[in-house]
Amino acid sequence: MKYAIKIHKISTVDELENSWNIEDYKELLERFELPGTETTDLKELRELLYMAITDKEPSEAAAIVLDYKLSNELNEGQIDSVSHEMLVDKISEEYPRIELHQTLFNVNQLLYKAFNGKFPNAKATIVDFEITPKANAEKNITKEIALKCFAKNLDSHNVIIRLFGHQLDADEPFEEANDVIWGLQKNGDSYRLITSEYFMSKEEFLSPEFEAKIDFFEEEA
Known part of the structure; x- marks a missing residue:
């Protein structure tokens, strides 16, 4: 299948919009022993939470936030380990x-x-683009389609190309595409792709306009 892609904008950000809401902040304030906050102002809640967080040691604060967000995925020992590792490593890039x-x-x-920089500063990449299916190409643009197309326009040293060569070549299913791409939003004829800078950095894109021919894995009969 063949697609034509036109990139409008590539942004590097250190925060994703709407990643935390009022309920998140209030629950975390409870866990950081600052309960009963009446305000519903997002900015004010955030500032209160920052103050509550910095009353703890960095690894202890990390464990509290990790427990809130990931207690269904990680056990107590794993959370403790990650809470210390993330002080020295970009765990959001390195976790298996x-x-x-x-x-x-x-x-x-x-x-x-x-903590004003005590933790490593990770980044995310946001790509605003148009994609046009050619001939009989699938019109429902999935994360796999978008990722396979963009991989054709990335520097050969890119992590995706090095880690997922068999999946990109359609020798294996590419289930990981759904996790490599954090978000794929459609707005009219345009799309917005969100991923980690680890997987796609602004400097790795080769051209603002390109065509990509991709294939899909097929089970042998």
């Missing part, structure tokens, strides 16, 4: 379970800003 990367990014960046 890719499906947790986005949540780990959001946790990391909350702590990074609260």
Whole structure:
């Protein structure tokens, strides 16, 4: 299948919009022993949470936020381990379970800003683009389609190309695409793709306009 892609904008950000809401902040304030906050102003709640967070040691604060966001995915020992590792490593890029990367990014960046840089500063990449199916190509643009197309327009040293060569070549299913791409939003004829800078950095894109021919894995009969 063949697609034509036109990139309008590539942005590098250190925070994702709407990653935390009022309910998140209030629950975290409870857990950081600052309950009963009446305000519903998002900015004010955030500032109160920053103050509550910095009353704890960094690893202790990390464990509290991780427990809130990932207690269904990680056990107590894993949370304790991650809470210490993320002080020295970009855990949202290095953790072996890719499906947790986005949540780990959001946790990391909350702590990074609260502690004014004591945690590593991870980044995300946002790509605004148009994609046009050619001939009989699938018109329902999935994360797999978008990722396979963009991989054709990335520097050969890119992490996706190095890690997922068999999937990109359609020798294996590409289930990981759903976790590598954190979000794929459609707005009219345009799309917005969100992923980690680890997987796609602004500097790795080769051209603002390109065509990509991709294939899909097929089970042998």
